[in-house]
Amino acid sequence: MTIKEAQQKVDEWIKEYGVRYFSELTNMxxxxxxxxxxxxxxxxxxxxxxxxxxxxxxxxxxxxxxxxVLICLANQTGIDLTEELQRSFEKKTSRDSQRHRHNPKLSAKET
Structure with a gap:
């Protein structure tokens, strides 16, 4: 199941069985x-x-x-989680592509 499909399925479930979404604040x-x-x-x-x-x-x-519940909040606020996750990958790649490679804490072996 894709994220988009998950958002659609949650929305369908809410409409069929859940009566309506809880308020955004309640869902938070x-x-x-x-x-x-x-x-x-x-x-x-x-x-x-x-x-x-x-x-x-x-x-x-x-x-x-x-x-x-995160999907419920996304649906309620009009957020396309697929699109936002892609943006997050792009942001993290441009910002952190070398940062973690040069972090000695990550390359240290656990004892």
């Missing part, structure tokens, strides 16, 4: 909540915390939830 709050849930799983899987009883490793599910 929901996005923050979803990022927090992703952070919790990351902290337990890759950080120093352990899973609580009943919690599960659902990293992909949490990432998909973040993406879903």
């Amino acid at each position: 709050a929901v996005l923050t909540e979803e990022v927090g849930e992703l952070a919790r799983v990351m902290a337990r899987q890759y950080g120093d915390q352990s899973f609580k009883e009943g919690e599960k490793l659902n990293l992909g599910e949490e990432m998909a939830d973040v993406l879903w």
Whole structure:
């Protein structure tokens, strides 16, 4: 599925099952909540915390939830995420094409 197709599918789902989009401000709050849930799983899987009883490793599910709400916000605000992602690649390439190659922190081997 392309990003454009994902934006279309989310829009279709909202119109068929979701009644309407939540307000942009509500969706921003929901996005923050979803990022927090992703952070919790990351902290337990890759950080120093352990899973609580009943919690599960659902990293992909949490990432998909973040993406879903981000797509909702893009749809609501008229953003073409495919176009914006391409612009981001171009910006990062022109700005950072050599910067990371010359960063000694990135070339240092982990022990």
